[in-house]
Amino acid sequence: MKERRTPTFSRWKVKGSLIKLVYFSTNSDDSSSSNDSLAASNGDRGSPVLEGKLHFAKFETQKINDCIDFIRSKQLRLTGSEQHGASGSAKCVIKATGGGAFKYADLFKEKLGISLDKADEMDCLVAGANFLLKAVHPEAFTYMGGQKEFVKIDHEDLYPYLLVNIGSGVSMIKVDGPGKFERVSGTNVGGGTFWGLGKLLTKCKNFDELLELSHQGNNRVIDMLVGDIYGGMDYTKIGLVSTAIACSFGKAISDNKELEDYKPEDISRSLLRMISNNIGQISYLNALRFGLKRIFFAGFFIRGHAYTMDTIAVAVHFWSKGEAKAMFLKHEGFLGALGSFMSYEKHGFEDLKVHQSVQQSPVGASLGGDKSHDPPNGDLNENQSIDCSVYLSQ
Ligand SMILES: Nc1ncnc2c1ncn2[C@@H]1O[C@H](COP(=O)(O)OP(=O)(O)OP(=O)(O)O)[C@@H](O)[C@H]1O
Numbered sequence: 277m278k279e280r281r282t283p284t285f286s287r288w289k290v291k292g293s294l295i296k297l298v299y300f301s302t303n304s305d306d307s308s309s310s311n312d313s314l315a316a317s318n319g320d321r322g323s324p325v326l327e328g329k330l331h332f333a334k335f336e337t338q339k340i341n342d343c344i345d346f347i348r349s350k351q352l353r354l355t356g357s358e359q360h361g362a363s364g365s366a367k368c369v370i371k372a373t374g375g376g377a378f379k380y381a382d383l384f385k386e387k388l389g390i391s392l393d394k395a396d397e398m399d400c401l402v403a404g405a406n407f408l409l410k411a412v413h414p415e416a417f418t419y420m421g422g423q424k425e426f427v428k429i430d431h432e433d434l435y436p437y438l439l440v441n442i443g444s445g446v447s448m449i450k451v452d453g454p455g456k457f458e459r460v461s462g463t464n465v466g467g468g469t470f471w472g473l474g475k476l477l478t479k480c481k482n483f484d485e486l487l488e489l490s491h492q493g494n495n496r497v498i499d500m501l502v503g504d505i506y507g508g509m510d511y512t513k514i515g516l517v518s519t520a521i522a523c524s525f526g527k528a529i530s531d532n533k534e535l536e537d538y539k540p541e542d543i544s545r546s547l548l549r550m551i552s553n554n555i556g557q558i559s560y561l562n563a564l565r566f567g568l569k570r571i572f573f574a575g576f577f578i579r580g581h582a583y584t585m586d587t588i589a590v591a592v593h594f595w596s597k598g599e600a601k602a603m604f605l606k607h608e609g610f611l612g613a614l615g616s617f618m619s620y621e622k623h624g625f626e627d628l629k630v631h632q633s634v635q636q637s638p639v640g641a642s643l644g645g646d647k648s649h650d651p652p653n654g655d656l657n658e659n660q661s662i663d664c665s666v667y668l669s670q
Pocket residue numbers: 289290292293294336374442443444445446466467468469470471483484575576577578579609612646
């Protein structure tokens with residue numbers, strides 16, 4: 277089966293982080309066809325429509341050459357809309373957002389002859405989240421006590437919500453409608469902090485190793501618990517059980533140990549707990565500030581990792597006394613890239629309609645998607661494709 281590709285885009289990030297790529301391919305098995313427009317038929321609205329799949333891939337930014345090879349091998353570029361004459365100037369363009377869209381513009385031009393057309397990062401995050409929440413099911417889920425429960429989103433009752441994107445840093449965005457949002461807060465203690473501090477403290481060479489370590493660790497070895505302070509007792513009057521963390525990394529003060537005396541897995545677990553808990557708490561406070569009941573957490577820090585999601589969900593539940601709900605997204609790390617894709621409208625892309633089944637792509641479809649390192653509980657979402665139709669402007 278030959279895949280032919282039409283509007284594609286990507287999102288580039290700074291060194292040490294990730295490049296996310298979302299692209300559309302038509303899946304006609306008529307291998308004699310060499311023209312994308314052959315895959316187009318007329319939809320209900322009279323617009324030309326391309327049937328195909330959205331694909332997701334990610335690459336570590338330091339392996340940017342793998343990404344370039346991938347784009348070259350798949351011949352990804354803006355094509356379908358050119359066929360429809362919507363934008364004569366859009367010859368070799370990829371939509372891009374985030375810092376990398378600025379940083380790597382010259383490299384893409386030089387290596388691939390492709391221009392990066394920049395889209396605003398916050399616009400893209402919100403457009404991506406709205407798209408996923410409205411069009412893809414199952415997408416959003418709650419995570420409590422090791423149980424993942426998918427949530428059916430009522431389109432009429434989606435807004436307002438708080439979107440918390442946990443990338444290197446964290447952005448908190450109050451979303452009131454399509455294109456209607458405000459970035460109400462953020463924190464510089466985010467996924468990059470976990471990875472950066474973790475790298476220094478454990479000597480881990482890659483993020484997945486650090487995440488994997490946290491599975492086996494015990495945070496109580498380093499964290500000071502309420503019970504450590506109160507002789508094994510709960511502090512009931514202020515609602516703190518003895519096992520609650522009173523002070524992350526607090527035991528290191530009096531343990532009389534060197535860094536080498538702690539197990540890397542315990543350090544990783546304490547660090548993950550500290551950062552996830554902090555993000556959960558700040559998110560809740562912002563939800564409270566604006567009376568928002570739903571908080572959607574996204575970004576590649578999460579990586580579908582059970583312990584991360586559990587910590588965030590418990591923090592939100594604890595601080596809101598069960599009033600607010602933490603929800604997670606299957607395509608957590610691709611919001612910006614998806615939003616970037618939505619911004620193709622200027623190039624003749626009118627709408628994207630998702631068919632309700634989410635399929636597993638053949639292995640190898642996401643070359644460079646570092647599948648082998650995915651944590652045991654993580655969603656391998658870069659290997660999933662979404663069946664959809666792209667409507668093109670007439
Ligand atoms: N394979 C990986 N390599 C590096 N970081 C990873 C990896 N997988 C997950 N992460 C985590 O994801 C974070 C980056 O997340 P994401 O790609 O969503 O952010 P971003 O949008 O690029 O962030 P920002 O815009 O703040 O730079 C890293 O800081 C790290 O915590």
